[in-house]
Amino acid sequence: MGFLDINHVTKSYGNVEVLHRVDIAVEEGEFLVLVGPSGCGKSTLLNMIAGLEGITSGEISIKDRVMNGVHPSKRNIAMVFQSYALYPNMSVAQNITFGLEMHGTPKPEREKALKDVASLLQIDHLLDRKPGQLSGGQRQRVAMGRALVRNPDVFLFDEPLSNLDAKLRVDMRTEIKKLHQNLKTTVVYVTHDQIEAMTLSTRIAVMFDGYVQQLGTPKEIYDTPENVFVATFMGSPAMNVVPAKVEMVDGVPHAKVARAEGDDALLAFAQDNMSEWAGKDILLGIRPEAITDPEGADRDSNCIVTLANRVGVTEPSGADTFVTMTLGGKDVIARMRADTTVQVDEMFDFAVNMEKAVAFDPQTEARIKA
Amino acid sequence: MSVATQDNAASVGRVGRTFVYLTLLLFALFYLLPFFIMVVNSVKPLSEITGGNMMALPQEWTIAPWLSAWSTAQIGVEPTGLRPYFWNSIRMVVPAVVICTIIGALNGYVLTKWRFRGDTIIFGLMLFSCFIPFQIVLIPMARILGILEIAGTTTGLVLVHVVYGIGFATLYFRNYYAAFPTELVRAAQIDGAGFFQIFYRILLPSSGPITVVCVIWLFTNIWNDFLFGASFASGDAAPMTVALNNLVSSSTGVKEYNVHFAGAILAALPTLLVYIVAGRFFVRGLMAGSVKG
Ligand SMILES: Nc1ncnc2c1ncn2[C@@H]1O[C@H](COP(=O)(O)OP(=O)(O)O)[C@@H](O)[C@H]1O
Numbered sequence A: 001m002g003f004l005d006i007n008h009v010t011k012s013y014g015n016v017e018v019l020h021r022v023d024i025a026v027e028e029g030e031f032l033v034l035v036g037p038s039g040c041g042k043s044t045l046l047n048m049i050a051g052l053e054g055i056t057s058g059e060i061s062i063k064d065r066v067m068n069g070v071h072p073s074k075r076n077i078a079m080v081f082q083s084y085a086l087y088p089n090m091s092v093a094q095n096i097t098f099g100l101e102m103h104g105t106p107k108p109e110r111e112k113a114l115k116d117v118a119s120l121l122q123i124d125h126l127l128d129r130k131p132g133q134l135s136g137g138q139r140q141r142v143a144m145g146r147a148l149v150r151n152p153d154v155f156l157f158d159e160p161l162s163n164l165d166a167k168l169r170v171d172m173r174t175e176i177k178k179l180h181q182n183l184k185t186t187v188v189y190v191t192h193d194q195i196e197a198m199t200l201s202t203r204i205a206v207m208f209d210g211y212v213q214q215l216g217t218p219k220e221i222y223d224t225p226e227n228v229f230v231a232t233f234m235g236s237p238a239m240n241v242v243p244a245k246v247e248m249v250d251g252v253p254h255a256k257v258a259r260a261e262g263d264d265a266l267l268a269f270a271q272d273n274m275s276e277w278a279g280k281d282i283l284l285g286i287r288p289e290a291i292t293d294p295e296g297a298d299r300d301s302n303c304i305v306t307l308a309n310r311v312g313v314t315e316p317s318g319a320d321t322f323v324t325m326t327l328g329g330k331d332v333i334a335r336m337r338a339d340t341t342v343q344v345d346e347m348f349d350f351a352v353n354m355e356k357a358v359a360f361d362p363q364t365e366a367r368i369k370a
Numbered sequence B: 001m002s003v004a005t006q007d008n009a010a011s012v013g014r015v016g017r018t019f020v021y022l023t024l025l026l027f028a029l030f031y032l033l034p035f036f037i038m039v040v041n042s043v044k045p046l047s048e049i050t051g052g053n054m055m056a057l058p059q060e061w062t063i064a065p066w067l068s069a070w071s072t073a074q075i076g077v078e079p080t081g082l083r084p085y086f087w088n089s090i091r092m093v094v095p096a097v098v099i100c101t102i103i104g105a106l107n108g109y110v111l112t113k114w115r116f117r118g119d120t121i122i123f124g125l126m127l128f129s130c131f132i133p134f135q136i137v138l139i140p141m142a143r144i145l146g147i148l149e150i151a152g153t154t155t156g157l158v159l160v161h162v163v164y165g166i167g168f169a170t171l172y173f174r175n176y177y178a179a180f181p182t183e184l185v186r187a188a189q190i191d192g193a194g195f196f197q198i199f200y201r202i203l204l205p206s207s208g209p210i211t212v213v214c215v216i217w218l219f220t221n222i223w224n225d226f227l228f229g230a231s232f233a234s235g236d237a238a239p240m241t242v243a244l245n246n247l248v249s250s251s252t253g254v255k256e257y258n259v260h261f262a263g264a265i266l267a268a269l270p271t272l273l274v275y276i277v278a279g280r281f282f283v284r285g286l287m288a289g290s291v292k293g
């Protein structure tokens, strides 16, 4: 039993089931991120936790109390909305204390809570302003203040940063993380941005099409994605997934992939279990940072394989240079050091870290497990 | 080359603008002329009107016609002036407008933020009610007023106008609230505000422009209504419009045109005032409703 339990929960609108049997147990103090493309049902799930949407079947409980049918204001949760949803006619101070007022908290206590939250979020000087007179970042803070002041059991965030510009988004991300580290409250956070998910979360639920595709720590999700969707959704640039065939060479399973030209390349697998797939087609997944120049290869890896291939496009990004080549008939991106010596259209010996490679069943697109 | 065309464009613009302004001026004069005639003739002795030019300014200024129209002129058979009927109209229009606006706002709130099965059908029916011609409801309405025993009273008129006004008021508020972010309502729900608290504390404070639009629309329509007034409230309970008609069509004695003009202006004054006071908000409210709705 977790702190927040989502048990066999489904949601239907009419005959359409938009969420299929979700099971997530969130521990106290956890930062759970629901991530997935638009329309996958993240907000619906969050709204069900908040009590803003009914639960079609299943059960949601907080602190072992079943929440089905309980009014949002009686769940001891607080929510930060994408649009911030600040009351336009009220001052910042009134916005923050409105919830306390509605819950019948006496005025002196409200004032004190307001002061604490305002200094925590550094918005003391804004308290008399109206939301219309605030910048995006300030509104964001006020929205968080409104959530914090209630001292809720669970914080719910629905894409709280997506209305901010890029720079502010990164700053606020760090601040939310800091806040969570200090307060240690339980958070459920919805985003479509996989970087936000990776950086903020203690655990991630990757959602697609109304299903939770994978639930795990950021490292689990990144290193051992359950299926092709999770593999390509998480990480930027996305994981390269190319068709390959397993071939045994000297008793070691190899992935045979078509190069841009010439004969096929053979990449030795680090995992032995791939022998079972000898002779069969698979999808080979390699993250861009696992394909480097030889000097940049991971020294701790026991399985660096050299792959000679023709360089297609180079894109220096400052910190790294991304190199595109053709492998298995697809564009594959490699992440090289910034001052790499690759030349467009020339052959180059790429270093592939096969320890980080994953293989997927081409039929089910599920990861082939060790 | 490009300089020349720019020059051309500018001069065409100037000619065009002059033309537009001239036309506008002409129309303005055209519309102001009747009002001018009314004002001018309401401050003349009767002899100047019957003896001369309607357009001329008075040689002898007088407010006697105004006083007469207000308090002593013959309305039907009684020499009461328009005063009692003016108050009848006020007693009719104020409650009707207030009730319609409150119910319309609540309807708009429910139809957009507390959606329920069949809400669009209900809204459609309300919309439909706006377009039912007045004449069709005359007889059923007379019957209902009779059953309620408020036929021939100002209360009866209030009911009639509320029934008609709710449709429009609902339409205005529904479209306005449709653009009002639902997330605000959800946030307020989580904050623990109830149905009416959300309405009073969150929606209503942001409803200024649409309330003005609704009030102006209802006020002018209800104030200017003649058909319902003549049908359901003749005699002492008659509203201003009906009384004005009785003043003008009184058959006894000479036709006092100057008094009629003064009476007509008195009847139009409240709507004029409402426009002048709230007109700025009216335009703003219409824009807000149409752009967002
Ligand atoms: N009120 C509704 N009626 C019908 N379908 C809805 C409703 N709300 C959401 N949906 C559908 O549910 C799915 C999930 O929506 P949502 O949870 O908002 O997605 P996300 O937040 O992940 O972008 C979408 O396909 C959407 O079309």
Ligand SMILES: [Mg+2]
Pocket (backbone or CB within 6 Å): A042, A043, A044
């Ligand atoms: Mg969403």
